[in-house]
Amino acid sequence: MVLDTGSELSWLRCRKTPTTPLWFDSLRSKSYTPVPCTSPTCRIRTRDFTVPVSCDRNKLCHAIVSYADATSVEGNLAYDVFRFTNSDVPRIVFGCMDSGSSSNQDEDSKTTGLLGMNRGSLSFVTQMGYPKFSYCISGRDSTGVLLFGDVKIAWLQPLSYTPLVNISTPLPYFDRVAYTVQLEGIKVAGTVLSLPKSVYEPDHTGAGQTMVDSGTQFTFLLGPVYTALKNEFIKQTRSVLRVYEDPDFVFQGAMDLCYRIDRTRVGLPVLPSVTMMFRGAQMSITGDRLLIQVPGLIKGNDQIHCFTFGNSDLLGIEAYVIGHHHQQNMWMEFDIANSRVGLAEVRCDLASQKLGMGR
Incomplete structure (x- = not known):
């Protein structure tokens, strides 16, 4: 399921x-x-x-x-x-x-x-x-973890917590029952995007909330933030990646930054991390979680790989959405009783084995 x-x-x-x-x-x-x-x-x-x-x-x-x-x-x-x-x-x-x-x-x-x-x-x-539940999504085709209730795990490193954003007043674009956290900024390697914090905050209609959504695959950002991230990522990867220049191609309707990567190449080049900074916690996306290969699309001797952040505006979504691809190998705790979300980096396949669930 x-x-x-x-x-x-x-x-x-x-x-x-x-x-x-x-x-x-x-x-x-x-x-x-x-x-x-x-x-x-x-x-x-x-x-x-x-x-x-x-x-x-x-x-x-x-x-x-x-x-x-x-x-x-x-x-x-x-x-x-x-x-x-x-x-x-x-x-x-x-x-x-x-x-x-x-x-x-x-x-x-x-x-x-x-x-x-x-x-x-x-x-x-x-x-x-349940007052709390936790999960850990493996980056490979191996068993993950889903736990209900308050479980103490000695080997798990301390979690960083960010509070849930609660707005009791009904607003047209604010999902009151979502796990909404406050995104405060994004950095590429050590460079923080030069944007005011207000662009990450919900407006008077509720548009602009940041939802942690395991049912969505990738992460989507509102237009101005997506454009700033896209431009900075291109700038920092210009020497190691070739942009796929096709203005008519948009992967999954919202991901328009793609690259040509030689089919004979083993692995990706070293890429700058992308870190989402929340109130009290942060989530760093590194390595192969930054790019996804487009199935079946070959141009000459190149495969096409796309940036795993997309533009919410192209999907008609008035929100920031953090999908499960960027939650891989993160221990995610949803502490409903204390209205907060906790996270910590962990190898989810190893966590599964330690808990007796892995293959």
């Missing part, structure tokens, strides 16, 4: 299609109960959904969930028992999704469903009552 700190509703695929297998058959579950559209669960607890729920022809609560990459799923809300190692938890609300659209059919065909982990009323962590 996809672990998504940027969305609320957990869901499973409940209908087989030509591109997606059936993962959950509600007819075989004796405890499966659809949510009526007249129930408080449907009318009140869905208030933070980006698309309002509706009532289908069977008078059941119908939900449509859409994501920044243009993927969407829809189906009915339902209750069922969720079984864990030591216990059964009854009446967990989730989505039984039977249709949708996708921007990446190959990846979606591998997806069982999604675990919604934000701070909304119907998120998995809220329904379970």
Whole structure:
């Protein structure tokens, strides 16, 4: 399942299609109960959904969930028992999704469903009552880590914490149930981008919040900040990288800084780090996490690699979004009870092995 700190509703695929297998058959579950559209669960607890729920022809609560990459799923809300190692938890609300659209059919065909982990009323962590959870995403195809509750790990270095930004007043562009932190600046190697701190702060409409979102792949910055970062990165890599000059090419709709790298080259050249500076903590992106190869695109003897920061404006997103690619090999702790996010660099594949989860 996809672990998504940027969305609320957990869901499973409940209908087989030509591109997606059936993962959950509600007819075989004796405890499966659809949510009526007249129930408080449907009318009140869905208030933070980006698309309002509706009532289908069977008078059941119908939900449509859409994501920044243009993927969407829809189906009915339902209750069922969720079984864990030591216990059964009854009446967990989730989505039984039977249709949708996708921007990446190959990846979606591998997806069982999604675990919604934000701070909304119907998120998995809220329904379970967990005060804290942590994860560690490996940079390779190896087992990562997901832990619920307060866990003491002796070998983990102390975390740096940044407070969550909470705005109680409803604003049109501010997601109140997201894990919002305050980005205060960005530096490339030792050079801090020459921008006022105010460009990183939400405005009077709520636009400009910084969300930690494990359900988004890359990191997206609002236009002025993205442009400043792009120009500084080009400046510092001019001697080691060749820019791919094609004004019509934009990778995944938002990443327009790409490079030509010889196919015979082993590894990337030494690149300057990009560090996002938060209130009380920072996250440094280094090495191969800075560039991603574009699958199947070859120009002459060169592969095309793109910068893993994109322009939020090109996606129509009024926010800064820190995706899971830049959270790789970081221990991420979401301390809901104390309204903060903690982070520390760690080899997630080794952390998984130490905790008895690795292959």
